[in-house]
Amino acid sequence: MNLAEIDRRAFEDVAAAELRGLEFVLPRLGKIADHGVLWFGLAGTLGLTGIPALRRGALRGVIAIGLASPSINLLGKQLFRRRRPLVHNVPPMRILRIPGSHSFPSGHSASAAAFATAMVLEAPKRVSLPVVGLAASVAFSRIYTGAHYPGDVLAGILSGVAAGLTTRLFWPVPARAHVAHFDRVIEHRDPQGAGVVVVTNNDPETIADLRNELPHAEFTDCQGDLEGKLEEAAGRARVLAVCGGDGTVGTAASAALRHGVPLLVLPLGTLNHFAKTLGIETVSDALDAYWSGSLAYVDVATLNNVPFLNTASFGAYSEMVDRRERMQKRIGKWPALAVAAFRVLRRATPVDVVVNGEPRQVWLAFIGNCEYGKRGAVPTARDNLTDALLDIRLVSVKRRLRRLRALAVVLAGRMWPLSDYESWVSQSLTIEADAPLRVAHDGETENARPPIVFRKHPKRLSVFVPI
Known part of the structure; x- marks a missing residue:
């Protein structure tokens, strides 16, 4: 008995099966999944939750469907041209319509598996x-309603899983990094926040829930003088809590280091790379970390003794950041980034x-606090915040064609290295130049006077992390 015969017999067994309660549900479930409507609707719903992991999953799912659907409909079906099953044994109430396209592989199953894998x-x-x-229900419905043989569905599922996993090649899945834990939790910790000074520039509605959760904490508005407010807060705090993105958190880390207090990161900024690396994606994650009292040591890097937690850079990227900041109030952050990238090119x-x-002759330089992903000129994600290393990556470009290739790597992330690409790890780096360099670190830019010295300080900053 060959595979085609086994496939037909399996189809006939499913056609003859009577699954009470599913005669009405499965055909309509398959119909809702036509053209990916079910998955796009679910993606939109998950996106509206505001939960980062669900929003990422929804976006990754849509991208995965975008990879799977053309490969199935434009390649697979045209290549194999398998006819649809004969439906004379399928009860008429299950058959809402008979598809006119080829049968192998199942596009519904591919889209379902792609979204689920994401x-x-x-x-x-x-x-x-x-x-x-x-x-799985959508995939099974394609057999139950007579639209596909089981082999079509299995091939569609495998194609969808492959599409979902392929997204990892250009969009790494975030993972909580390794940190060095204290042997004990913080002492004299008040669950209601006594001794916690929260520095924020968010509107009152954004932090209203936070005030309710930490009623004994002190809240300080840092608008206008971020560095000064953080310095004052760290001087009187037992725990310094900061609301904001990577730039704000980096400035808070400097104050926490000077005063020897632990840092509680509340991810309420546009970009929260450091918080996500700690496993803190929401304010609830941060509060859970505080209430558990779980502290960790993490490495800090410095640029001429100015701490940074993620990356520093000079060359094209710092110019792009400056251009984006000048335009983002008028047209929004992401459109400004696109325009800035074009002008830098x-x-x-x-x-x-x-x-x-x-x-x-450096077109682009990245210096990471701890080692990032292995490939490409742009750091992506870290799996260790205590490796005592700087991740150094340089791209030297002179001709226009090579500049285009370099910028493609900057924008796309994990790509194969260029011929003019160098990378290594070290505990220090010294840059000399004839004039001050415009340097970006943790999303902020400044003029740095040479010599510019990057150094690593292992396990220096104490931060709250989820258990």
């Missing part, structure tokens, strides 16, 4: 497992510097 990669089990169950030129005593 959710498994990103979302917690309490959300991803029901999505997997829904996807047209006008940026390499900078002449001396790197650890060796002359270089």
